[in-house]
Amino acid sequence: MQAEIVWKTARMAKSDRNSKWKQNLRRRLLAWFRANARDLPWRSTRDPYHVWISEIMLQQTQVVTVVPYFQRFIAEFPTIRSLATAHEDAVLRLWEGLGYYRRARQLHKAAQVIVHEHNGVFPHDPESVKALPGIGRYTAGAILSIAFEAREPILEANTIRVLSRLIAYRDDTTSTEAQRVLWRAAEDFLPRKNVGDFNQAMMELGSEVCTPREPRCEACPVAMLCPTRAEGLQEVIPAPKKKTNYEDAFEACVVIWRNGKVLLRRCEEGERWAGLWDFPRFEVDATRGAKLQRELGDGVRRLTGYDVGIGEHLTTIKHGVTRFRIMLTCYQADHLSGRKGRGEFAWVRPKQLDVYALSVTGRQVAKVVAGSLSK
Ligand code: SF4
Numbered sequence: 001m002q003a004e005i006v007w008k009t010a011r012m013a014k015s016d017r018n019s020k021w022k023q024n025l026r027r028r029l030l031a032w033f034r035a036n037a038r039d040l041p042w043r044s045t046r047d048p049y050h051v052w053i054s055e056i057m058l059q060q061t062q063v064v065t066v067v068p069y070f071q072r073f074i075a076e077f078p079t080i081r082s083l084a085t086a087h088e089d090a091v092l093r094l095w096e097g098l099g100y101y102r103r104a105r106q107l108h109k110a111a112q113v114i115v116h117e118h119n120g121v122f123p124h125d126p127e128s129v130k131a132l133p134g135i136g137r138y139t140a141g142a143i144l145s146i147a148f149e150a151r152e153p154i155l156e157a158n159t160i161r162v163l164s165r166l167i168a169y170r171d172d173t174t175s176t177e178a179q180r181v182l183w184r185a186a187e188d189f190l191p192r193k194n195v196g197d198f199n200q201a202m203m204e205l206g207s208e209v210c211t212p213r214e215p216r217c218e219a220c221p222v223a224m225l226c227p228t229r230a231e232g233l234q235e236v237i238p239a240p241k242k243k244t245n246y247e248d249a250f251e252a253c254v255v256i257w258r259n260g261k262v263l264l265r266r267c268e269e270g271e272r273w274a275g276l277w278d279f280p281r282f283e284v285d286a287t288r289g290a291k292l293q294r295e296l297g298d299g300v301r302r303l304t305g306y307d308v309g310i311g312e313h314l315t316t317i318k319h320g321v322t323r324f325r326i327m328l329t330c331y332q333a334d335h336l337s338g339r340k341g342r343g344e345f346a347w348v349r350p351k352q353l354d355v356y357a358l359s360v361t362g363r364q365v366a367k368v369v370a371g372s373l374s375k
Contacts, residue, residue: 025222026191026198032221033201041070048122048147049080055142056103056134069098081120084111092275092357105275106134124148146196153186154199158206164238165210165228173238249324253281254300255369256308258335258347264356265304266344272321273359280304287329296331305341308333315368317361330365
């Protein structure tokens with residue numbers, strides 16, 4: 001019965017989405033955005049550099065988290081050139097806590113490409129923009145439409161939800177076919193003018209009104225055009241995501257001391273926090289006892305080349321990364337002997353740890369180390 005309703009809804013919605021329907025949608029959405037857009041720091045300008053930084057930071061991250069990071073970043077690197085000439089460590093230090101550090105490294109690389117290949121000026125043409133590191137179809141569409149008013153569509157988490165509901169698209173939105181349908185709708189709905197505002201309005205609507213659970217349809221400017229609302233299908237469109245099956249994992253990190261300094265290791269390409277610094281960290285099987293002590297010594301030797309004397313337990317941190325629920329056990333150790341192994345290491349006084357861009361748990365451990373010294 002419900003399938004029949006949905007099919008009818010989709011059929012109705014399709015025939016309803018004529019040019020009048022689209023005009024109505026554009027007009028209502030743009031008027032609503034002008035009256036309701038949040039005052040966000042990157043919205044005070046159309047500078048493509050600012051739009052670009054904000055769009056990269058907003059990927060997988062909430063607006064409220066991004067605002068202070070954006071302000072600090074722009075204050076430290078006010079131009080593309082200043083970002084391009086910065087040391088990668090300085091960029092990562094400013095990004096610390098924002099997560100998905102690959103974004104920061106690619107941003108830095110892209111700034112260097114813009115300086116070398118485009119004379120420091122953010123390119124206007126879609127092909128050049130999409131060729132920059134870290135910029136895919138969505139980010140290119142956002143920058144080009146917001147900064148240059150190019151008629152480019154966007155598709156990201158918020159607009160996927162809004163579009164699915166506006167066209168009553170019921171299937172899994174992650175499939176190739178769904179992406180094709182939704183990109184086409186995003187393109188089809190674009191106005192000829194005010195494209196940047198329209199794209200932002202779609203995202204704003206998804207973020208503030210057309211939320212995943214209990215959308216505020218009563219406050220929605222396009223409610224009278226929405227087939228999903230008409231049929232009361234907000235909870236099933238878009239199709240609920242499959243549940244993540246979480247796995248437990250055990251890891252250890254060791255704070256190794258030598259002459260009042262602790263050892264940091266830079267995470268390598270392909271590792272979870274590539275480019276960031278961390279205390280030597282590795283997977284373990286045991287969580288306590290003699291077996292763990294052996295694993296700690298072996299793990300440190302394998303990773304750093306050093307032999308250490310394992311000391312006392314420092315702290316245990318529980319955190320999640322993708323589908324893993326990690327229990328991280330941290331120990332102190334004294335450096336005994338051995339030669340530095342492959343990789344980049346630094347012996348650092350605890351007071352200097354602030355200067356280094358650390359992994360999220362590395363920073364937590366650094367705070368515990370600082371706290372233990374001040375007792
Ligand atoms: Fe979303 Fe409701 Fe607006 Fe439809 S009416 S677009 S479901 S908020």
